[in-house]
Amino acid sequence: MMKQKLLNTLRTQWSEWRLTLFLIVFVLVPMKSSFADWNWVPSGSMNPTILEGDLVYVNKLAYDFRIPLTLKRIDRWADPEKGDVVVVFSPDDGTRLVKRVVGTAGDLVEMRNNILFINGEQLDYGPLPPERYSGLEKELEQQAVFAEERLGDREHAVMVIPRVVSERHSFQSVVVPEGKIFVMGDNRDVSQDSRYFGFADREQVIGEATGVILSFNILDWYQPRVSRFFTKLR
Numbered sequence: 001m002m003k004q005k006l007l008n009t010l011r012t013q014w015s016e017w018r019l020t021l022f023l024i025v026f027v028l029v030p031m032k033s034s035f036a037d038w039n040w041v042p043s044g045s046m047n048p049t050i051l052e053g054d055l056v057y058v059n060k061l062a063y064d065f066r067i068p069l070t071l072k073r074i075d076r077w078a079d080p081e082k083g084d085v086v087v088v089f090s091p092d093d094g095t096r097l098v099k100r101v102v103g104t105a106g107d108l109v110e111m112r113n114n115i116l117f118i119n120g121e122q123l124d125y126g127p128l129p130p131e132r133y134s135g136l137e138k139e140l141e142q143q144a145v146f147a148e149e150r151l152g153d154r155e156h157a158v159m160v161i162p163r164v165v166s167e168r169h170s171f172q173s174v175v176v177p178e179g180k181i182f183v184m185g186d187n188r189d190v191s192q193d194s195r196y197f198g199f200a201d202r203e204q205v206i207g208e209a210t211g212v213i214l215s216f217n218i219l220d221w222y223q224p225r226v227s228r229f230f231t232k233l234r
Contacts, residue, residue, distance in 0.1 A: 038057055045192065053217055056212055056213065058206060062208035084100070085208065085210075086209065099191070100183060113169055160188050180200065
């Protein structure tokens with residue numbers, strides 16, 4: 001009797017939920033794969049632009065359109081530009097990384113004491129308004145030095161931590177090969193990026209990270225950072 005009742009309950013639930021499951025499997029999954037996605041950011045390598053615990057929106061149609069659940073491209077209409085924040089598979093281990101593009105094919109990229117040079121020209125740096133880094137932990141905020149970096153016609157925040165001894169404060173000029181990009185984190189002293197693993201493959205770019213959907217402070221019991229909800233990345 002109990003067995004029959006359980007079977008009847010399961011049949012009822014299946015009839016009620018099968019359309020929803022169908023939509024999830026055959027509509028939402030392909031959409032997430034080809035049109036729009038999200039990415040949790042667990043580290044501070046993109047501070048102060050992106051904070052630990054941010055859920056960033058990824059526009060998968062920013063550069064091309066691919067067959068769902070694959071990297072096979074159907075059409076391509078753009079390439080990542082300097083200043084874009086992209087989600088890309090790491091050349092090292094295939095993990096998803098959120099980094100900023102600082103060099104594209106043909107660019108000459110060099111760094112001297114945390115100052116970037118592109119094609120022989122030093123980038124412009126200026127003061128960063130305090131509200132642009134106010135979401136950081138107070139201890140880190142007090143230890144770091146912040147600046148606004150102009151990359152082409154776009155400006156974005158960067159930071160360094162003087163007490164951190166980085167192996168890549170400086171590097172000699174390198175030319176970005178065709179089909180590659182040079183990516184870096186905005187937190188220059190704690191980012192594993194092209195200074196360490198080399199150029200990233202253009203074909204491994206998943207999409208452009210354009211905004212923060214949700215944000216939770218993973219260092220403070222996942223308290224929501226409501227002021228960061230649905231904000232645009234710069």
